[in-house]
Structures are given as structure tokens and as C-alpha cells.
Amino acid sequence: MSTKSADRKPTLEDVALVAGVSRATASRVINGSKKVNAQMIRDVQRAVKTTGYVPNTAARTLVNGKTGSIALVLSGSDGSAEQVFGDPFFGRVTGGVVKHLSNEGIHPSLVLADSDEARAKAISYVRRGGADGALLVSTHADDPLPGLFVDERLPAVLFARPGRPTPISFVDLDHDKGAALAAERLVARGCRNIATISGPPAVLAAQDREKGFRQAMAQHGRPYVPVAIGNFTRESGEVAMAELLRDHPSLDGVFVANDLMAEGALQVLRDHGRRVPDDVAVVGFDDSLPARQAEPGLTTIAQPLEEMAAEMARLLLARIADPTVQPTSVIFAPRLVIRESA
Amino acid sequence: MSTKSADRKPTLEDVALVAGVSRATASRVINGSKKVNAQMIRDVQRAVKTTGYVPNTAARTLVNGKTGSIALVLSGSDGSAEQVFGDPFFGRVTGGVVKHLSNEGIHPSLVLADSDEARAKAISYVRRGGADGALLVSTHADDPLPGLFVDERLPAVLFARPGRPTPISFVDLDHDKGAALAAERLVARGCRNIATISGPPAVLAAQDREKGFRQAMAQHGRPYVPVAIGNFTRESGEVAMAELLRDHPSLDGVFVANDLMAEGALQVLRDHGRRVPDDVAVVGFDDSLPARQAEPGLTTIAQPLEEMAAEMARLLLARIADPTVQPTSVIFAPRLVIRESA
């Protein structure tokens, strides 16, 4: 097979021995120090090859205090793992993070913080050197995790602004802007009776989208917008749409705070014999994959989740490299994607 | 705020000092050694509290050679990260792994191995002590990764049997059984002209499902089963269904190798004015979330992905704990889920 000579894994010592230099020099070559004789560089590199040497991470970490890895903490509100990972939102964010970090050669460890106990363990994990910092993806406004990380002075960056004012970096979407885009589209289509289906009040993004929508509508001279509250699941979208239809039969336009609920709404509309978009126009939010395949195609607000995730990783890496950097926030712009539903 | 006294993180030395014992004894207490005086145990525990001590992972790893963490390697066939994480299949598997491992207090690091370079890096990552072993989730039959891990003698467990015979543990689904379940259902419904839409030939599961289906059909006296080949995407399902409809207009039953393609098939059937299940019965595979919400509800073959993922983790942990254990395989049984489509 391959050149597998010794039984014990080769150490820097072995490399140095083979190359005929000191451990220090071997270390310098391996870490790319410029100030080394060209010949020795070659010798060491050859020795690395022949011995099959790979630097021991633990030893490195022990001496320089950096693990070179980061934690991706998913802090669902005490939900189950299956639910979190089944959600395309988390999938896209995770994908964005993993992809960006892969380029840096670092592999995030997945930490589920779905209970107080799990949150305490997550903190402890980072504290004991499991990671240099954490990427926190939590949606709940009252999630205590961001505060805990700040208290412990552990580097962390949030996805979505924190519920309470907290000195911590975060990336977010301009939800107001997204909602305004939706409002404009509906108004421009000539809808007269416009309502909205909002997400769970405990989620900031849901609050922002509803508030932003109302605000934009007000600017278009529509002071009153009926609302039905869902919880971001498809089923809740069905219930909410039915409710809206019952209380406001003359409805001809609706902004739904996420695509999953919009799918449910679409179905209820169909079941009630309302044509979309002719009778009722529908705008969703997320531009999720299923949305693209809905019938009719869902007009929706797209958010650049992967880019946001990458930026989040970038911010964390910067913070780890230089702990004195001030907290920053990066807000991304949403985009209206027009399909058939509005 | 909290009791934050020293600036430097407390070490075992600090704990020992405060407790008035030696470092060795402190270590024993922290690692739960039985042979320590009860009073000292209390003293040390108190000292841990007051100092806010957390053991340093790197130091531990350095001495005992175990990192206490494992890698979850997603080896898509050179696809993009977004694609992998957008796939509900990977989501469920990842969820199952993360959840099971959380109980053991270990957090898997996500490694993307979607190119030869990435695969080499993945190996190197484990070799240098990034993880004690790896969970490999790859679908391609010719994925070289399993072989690489075996060659390097690195503990690893596969999701899905390896393409080539390889001495490595794995978990898998009994695809033949699943396909047989589908065949039986279709036959029992009274379908006369049954076809199948299969997945990409490079994926073992796809091969198994087609082969299993043919075999079961043969046992029911149906020697000939037309096939159209897709690649597990919704779009390919549409194309394949259209093809089947063109070449075999009298078709009245179809087994589709995954739910995503089945969704596409359902839509094409609808567009062609074929009623499901009255004109054409459809059975999918996976029992994915979208499938549950399709119209009509998709009859499909469910696989216990989360349990399979958990078992995979269990096998790896066992292998790490005792490197001499022989490779094992655990095959799970599929289940027929009856909805409206067949």
C-alpha cells in the first residue's frame, strides 16, 4: 500500500531528525517563516513527505491558545433537532457558513442549543476551548444566549439583531424594506383590500415585517391593514388565510410573512375558489425552494442568506483575530422576485 | 456582573491551590476517580465553582490522544454547498447525528468534501487530530473517500453501503424491500401497466431501488417494466414522466425513486389531464416533508433517516472506543406510507 513505516505517528522531532535540522527550524518551515535557508526548506519539506507528518492540532492549540475552529450554534426555541434541520432557512444559513469557512480551512462544529441546559453546555464548550468563537443563529427575540456570550467575553456574532440591546456584532436583513417592497407590489397591482399574515410575535423578523408592511401601506394612504397571526408553518398559514377570508371576504391582496405560510394560504385560496392573482394577489417572503415550485409561482421577497452567513463568519473571524474590534452590524437588502402570484 | 476575578483563565493549578491539594488530586476529582477522600472531593468541587474552572480541551487531548469530537463529512459529488444543505435528506441525517451526539456532549464538525482537494483536506483534518473519526455521508458509488479513510486506518462509518467492497462499517436501508413494498401496492391496486422513474445510476440507492422493483414485479408475473431515468431533482421527474407518458400512453401506475421526482411527475400527470390515482397511481420514496404536502398526498416509502444517523454515530463511537471491533453493517427496514396517490 502506501509508505506506512513507523507505528507511532510522526512528530516534528522525527521530521527534524530526517531533515537534519532542529525542531525549531522544522517548525519554521512548516509555518512558512521567510527567514530560513532555501536548502533547509527543501530538506524539511522532503522530510515531511517521507515521514507523512501532519502537525498535531492539540499541541498547537495548547501553545498558542487558538483552536482554529468555530462553533455554529443553532438556538431554536426549545424545538427538536429534526425540526431545525428540516427548515430550509437553517439549511441555507448552514450551507453559507460551511462553504465560506471551508475556504479558510476551518470546519464549524454544530451545536444545538435548544434548552437552558444545552445553552449552558454550549457556553462551556467554547470556554473550554472547543472553539475560538461562535456563530449564533437564533430567531427568538428573548434568546438569552447572545447575552451569555457577551457576559463571558467570548467572541460571537449573531444572525439577526439581538432582542435586547447587546454589544455584539450581527448581520440582518432589512425586513422593513422587504415588507415595503411587498406593499408596493400589491398597491401597484391595484389591490384595494390588502391584509397580511404575520409570523410569531416572539420572532423579531416577524415583528419587523409586519411593522414595515403597515408603515409602507400607511405611506400609500392605507391606514388599516387586517392581520392574522401564524407561526411560520404551512399549516398556520392555512388557518390564518381561512380566518382572513372569513372576516374580510372582499380581500384582494395579502402579504404573507414567509413562503411556507404562503403555500398554505395559496392552497386555502384555491380551495375557496379564489383565483390567484386575479381575485387575490399573494406576496410571500424568503424565496424558498418550495416557493419557486408552488402553483402558481409565488411572488416573494428574496434574502441573500448565504451571503449573510458568509459575512457573519467573516465578522467572527475578524473579531477572533483582533478582540478589540468594535461590534459591527451589516444589514442586507432584500429583493422582490416576481412570479405569478402577484 | 458575575464573579470574574482573575484575568487569565483558571487552570487546574489554581483549583488545586484554592482547594489546598495537589494538581493530581484535583485532576482525579474532576475526572471522577473513586479513590479520593470525600472531604477533598468537596474541597475541590468548591474550588472549581469559586474559580470558574473549565478543563482545557487541548491539554487533555494532547496527553490522552483523544479529541472527543467527530467529523461529519458530506461528500456530495462535487456539488455546491447550497445544494447539499438545501436537500432535506442531508438535513434529516445531519439532524439525527447532531441530536444523538448532543446527548454524549459531543458536537460534530461539518466537513464538506465536494472535490478531490476537499477530500484530501478532510482526511488531513482527521489525521491531525481535528476529530477522532468520521461519519461519511456520501451517495456516489464511486466516492473514493471511504477507501481513503480505511487506508489511513482512521475510524469511519458510512451512511449507505460502499460502492466497492470495503472493510468499513455502515448503515443502510433495505432498498429492495422498499421497492418491493411499492410494487406490491401498485399491483394490489390493480394497475396493469406499471413503469418506474429511477434515480442516477451512479447512486447505489437508485440502482437498488430499480433492481428491487424489477425483481418484485417479476415475482408478480410482470417481467417487463419500462424505465425513465432522472437525477433525483424535481425537474428531472417532470421530464421523465413526460417521456414515460409519450412512450407508454396506457400507463396506469408508476414507482418514482424519490419524492422530489414524484412531485414533478405528479405535476406533469396533472398537466396531461391524468387523474391520480384513478388514471395513474404513483408511489414515491423518502416520505419527505414536501411529499406530505403534495396534492394529492403522496403514497411513499419512508426511511427512518434519523434513527439510521443515530446508529451510525453509535457505531463510530464504539469503533473509536475500541479500534479492534470488526466492521458491522446495520440495515433498516422501510415502511409503506399510504396517502392518496396510490
Add this chain to the structure above:
DNA sequence: TTGAAAGCGCTAACAT
């Protein structure tokens, strides 16, 4: 049972 001391493999002063 407890403590003293020797490393685990590496990097970074410090000397040369």
C-alpha cells in the same frame, strides 16, 4: 490515598 514529576507535541523567546 496522595503528591512529585515526567512528559504529550508544539511554538516562541532567547542565545548564538
Add this chain to the structure above:
DNA sequence: ATGTTAGCGCTTTCAA
């Protein structure tokens, strides 16, 4: 530019 050496924080013989 290169080598020597002192740790990083912990576990674990080995003595006592």
C-alpha cells in the same frame, strides 16, 4: 539564520 530551551495545561506513572 539557526539552535536551545522553557513552557502551554493536563494526565499518569511512580514513590511515599
